[in-house]
Amino acid sequence: MTRSVGHCRMVGHIEGQSRDQATLFPERLDELIAAAAAVRVVDAFVDTLELAKLGFGKTMPQRTGRPPYAPSDLLKLYVWGYLNQVRSSRMLERECRRNIELLWLLNRLAPDFKTIADFRRDNREAIRRVCRAFVQFCKGQDLFGAELVAVDGSKFAGQNSPKRVWTQGQLEKKAAALDKKIEEYLAKLDAADTQESAAEPSAADIAAMLERLRAEKAEIEQSVLLMQGMAMGQVALTDPDVRLMRGAHGVVVGYNVQVAVDARHGLIAHHAVTQDSTDQNQLAPVALAAKEALEAERLEAVADAGYGDADQVKACDEAEVTTFVPHPRSVNPHGALFDKSVFAYDAATDSYRCPAGKTLPFRRVGKDEAREYRAARKDCCGCPLKPRCTKSARRTVSRHRHEATLEALAERTRARPELMAKRRCLAEHPFGIIKAMAPRFLCRGLPAVAAEMALSVIAFNLKRAMALLGIPELLRRLDAAPA
Numbered sequence: 012m013t014r015s016v017g018h019c020r021m022v023g024h025i026e027g028q029s030r031d032q033a034t035l036f037p038e039r040l041d042e043l044i045a046a047a048a049a050v051r052v053v054d055a056f057v058d059t060l061e062l063a064k065l066g067f068g069k070t071m072p073q074r075t076g077r078p079p080y081a082p083s084d085l086l087k088l089y090v091w092g093y094l095n096q097v098r099s100s101r102m103l104e105r106e107c108r109r110n111i112e113l114l115w116l117l118n119r120l121a122p123d124f125k126t127i128a129d130f131r132r133d134n135r136e137a138i139r140r141v142c143r144a145f146v147q148f149c150k151g152q153d154l155f156g157a158e159l160v161a162v163d164g165s166k167f168a169g170q171n172s173p174k175r176v177w178t179q180g181q182l183e184k185k186a187a188a189l190d191k192k193i194e195e196y197l198a199k200l201d202a203a204d205t206q207e208s209a210a211e212p213s214a215a216d217i218a219a220m221l222e223r224l225r226a227e228k229a230e231i232e233q234s235v236l237l238m239q240g241m242a243m244g245q246v247a248l249t250d251p252d253v254r255l256m257r258g259a260h261g262v263v264v265g266y267n268v269q270v271a272v273d274a275r276h277g278l279i280a281h282h283a284v285t286q287d288s289t290d291q292n293q294l295a296p297v298a299l300a301a302k303e304a305l306e307a308e309r310l311e312a313v314a315d316a317g318y319g320d321a322d323q324v325k326a327c328d329e330a331e332v333t334t335f336v337p338h339p340r341s342v343n344p345h346g347a348l349f350d351k352s353v354f355a356y357d358a359a360t361d362s363y364r365c366p367a368g369k370t371l372p373f374r375r376v377g378k379d380e381a382r383e384y385r386a387a388r389k390d391c392c393g394c395p396l397k398p399r400c401t402k403s404a405r406r407t408v409s410r411h412r413h414e415a416t417l418e419a420l421a422e423r424t425r426a427r428p429e430l431m432a433k434r435r436c437l438a439e440h441p442f443g444i445i446k447a448m449a450p451r452f453l454c455r456g457l458p459a460v461a462a463e464m465a466l467s468v469i470a471f472n473l474k475r476a477m478a479l480l481g482i483p484e485l486l487r488r489l490d491a492a493p494a
């Protein structure tokens with residue numbers, strides 16, 4: 012039995028068309044998609060790509076056997092999915108059958124979830140190249156300034172529960188607790204041999220429990236040996252590539268995603284997924300890769316205090332990337348003692364001058380090649396400033412092996428205070444959008460999550476380009492782009 016539209020409605024409500032209404036000229040699917048729909052951009056963008064050159068498999072039709080899906084169709088499906096927060100292969104399969112945009116985009120093709128998932132697994136590197144291809148397209152459209160980038164990182168959770176990650180210390184504690192339990196059960200086993208009470212567990216039950224505890228302990232010992240052998244600080248049981256990290260809202264078991272955001276329009280010029288729990292070693296790799304992607308001769312890069320590693324800043328200097336990083340706020344463990352900044356360095360004599368006007372000559376090269384300078388005992392002994400200077404008999408000041416680099420960095424960062432506010436706006440916006448679209452990784456393993464993040468970045472940059480140019484203009488430029 013069929014029901015007409017408006018079956019239970021009062022007169023005066025807006026009414027649709029009857030489901031049984033026949034039309035003389037059937038509607039085309041294309042008429043149901045707005046001229047300025049984002050799905051048209053996905054279609055046009057993927058059609059500009061040379062998929063074989065980018066490394067996609069199955070780009071040539073087979074002569075025999077069942078023909079495969081075209082990689083362009085599966086790539087369009089994934090890009091559309093990441094733009095619309097539909098990321099899992101099963102959900103994409105479902106949407107292919109019922110979503111009007113996908114019916115249009117894929118010409119009513121409906122691949123099964125395994126085909127969809129296999130495509131992402133088999134084309135990880137190629138998907139990352141697609142991300143770079145869109146950066147190149149945007150660069151050709153003058154959407155990148157290629158003068159200043161903001162470098163920042165954010166932690167994304169992986170497919171691993173925090174309860175299934177162990178550090179070496181935790182494992183050793185667990186092994187010690189198991190030892191204690193095993194001893195208790197051994198004592199119980201001795202007692203069970205002499206008692207015959209029905210209330211107590213039998214010797215066989217205790218022996219079975221002991222066997223389980225010993226097996227658990229052997230597993231832990233194996234994990235500790237593996238960690239020691241591979242110099243790993245932790246082991247994750249579900250996704251071995253995730254790391255325990257401190258995020259903005261507590262501990263995260265996942266990956267550290269780095270981005271370089273161009274200052275002209277906030278587009279992402281380069282991104283990377285890393286296993287580093289801190290940002291300390293990320294400035295040079297990310298800034299230099301951004302410079303290469305933007306094909307810039309010189310580049311300025313601004314980052315927060317977590318990126319202020321002297322080796323990284325020096326590597327950037329040498330590659331013509333000028334960095335701006337605020338000095339990390341150091342906590343003086345002795346309270347309100349003089350900070351090193353009040354000691355003046357004299358390059359001519361290679362010595363420091365203290366607030367009391369005394370000279371601290373070079374003493375020795377210490378840890379990490381840092382140079383140490385120490386005041387004379389007789390100078391500090393009767394000095395009225397000593398309570399504010401040192402708790403030792405005399406004050407020592409250390410100088411980093413790249414101290415001149417750090418001083419130059421501090422000076423140029425002080426001279427451009429507006430860059431810090433700009434950095435926050437630039438770098439935090441993409442992470443906000445991407446985390447709203449894809450709050451955590453669905454796949455396991457670094458290569459797989461790197462492909463996932465590339466899809467998120469493609470979606471972000473597409474959204475940004477649509478907002479900047481408008482969809483009709485972006486479509487016009489994509490159509491004009493060489494295929």
Ligand code: SF4
Pocket residue numbers: 365366367368369386390391392394395396397400401405406
């Ligand atoms: S304690 Fe020694 S190093 Fe410190 S201000 Fe006095 S003389 Fe200088």
